[in-house]
Amino acid sequence: MGDRYANPGGHGFVCGGAASWGLRPLACLAAVCRAKSTSSTQRRPLPELKKVYVYDNREAAADALIDELQTEVPFTLIKGKSPEEVTKSCEVLSSATIILKDPLSVVKKEWVSAGQTILPCDLNTFWDPEIARSAGKYIVDSIEEHELFEQMGYFPAGLAPIAGETGEVLAGVKPGREHADELILNSNIGMAVCDVTVGRAIYDRALATETGTLLNLKPSPRNARS
Structure with a gap:
């Protein structure tokens, strides 16, 4: 249940950072339903992580990811047998599937337990919408963006109450997990x-280290200003 982005590590680092404040003390078990980027970038923000369950509805894809x-x-890395098994086995859950207006609700509310941290990268597609409503905190990367998605029809039952933004929690402006039994859902789209x-940082580093190839980008005659 994963995909790859032009910035392959972006969601992984964001999810890892979010998980670091969402975890209970000494948590060391996580589930990642994601492509390579999320799994490979978890080593830094979660040094105590011991196990990652990987599930893909294409079993061969999960095997290939684990082998790689x-x-x-x-x-x-452990191959999960089903979404239910993975959900019930782990403290941290992340998904990156497809973004649809009508939720698939693959993960059921009754599978989720107190104290878990859920990190969807696919809006409310993969999760029962009632999970967000029952969470102790529903945190998003951008309130404005999620409200826009709601206006576009991506939350048919309405957007759950938002406690704050990911950046606010990471900066210490708003609290993350406040007790061990709190259910945290953090949506980072x-x-x-x-x-x-990130692009500017890469560009500046390339200039400083004289790395990369300069492209001579000339405007075409059709677009050139007179």
Whole structure:
């Protein structure tokens, strides 16, 4: 249940950072229903992580992912048998499937338990919408963006009450997990401003290290100003 982005590590780092404040003390078990980017970037923000369950509705894809990454990560990768098994086995859950207006509700509310941290990268597609409503905190990367999605019809039952933004929690402006039994749901869809910021950092580093190839981008005669 994963996909790949032009910025392949972006969602992984954001989810890892969010998980670090969402976890209970000494938590070391996580579930990642995601492509390579999320799994491979979890080693930094979650140093105590011991196990990651990987589930894909294409079993061969899950096997290939585990074979590719196991030697690169310091935790054990385990192939999950089903969304229910993964949900009930783990403290941290992340999904990146497809974004649809009508939720698929693959993960049922009754499978989720107190104290878990849920990190969807696919709006409310994969999760029963009632999970967000029952969460102790529903946190998003951008309130404005999620409200826009709601206006576009991506939350048919309405957007759940939002406790704050991911950046506010990471900056200490608003609280993350406040007690061990709190259910945290943190929706990080991605923002263009983050991609632009990372792009500028990469560009500046390339100039400083004289790395990369300069492209001579000339305007075509059709678009050239007179």
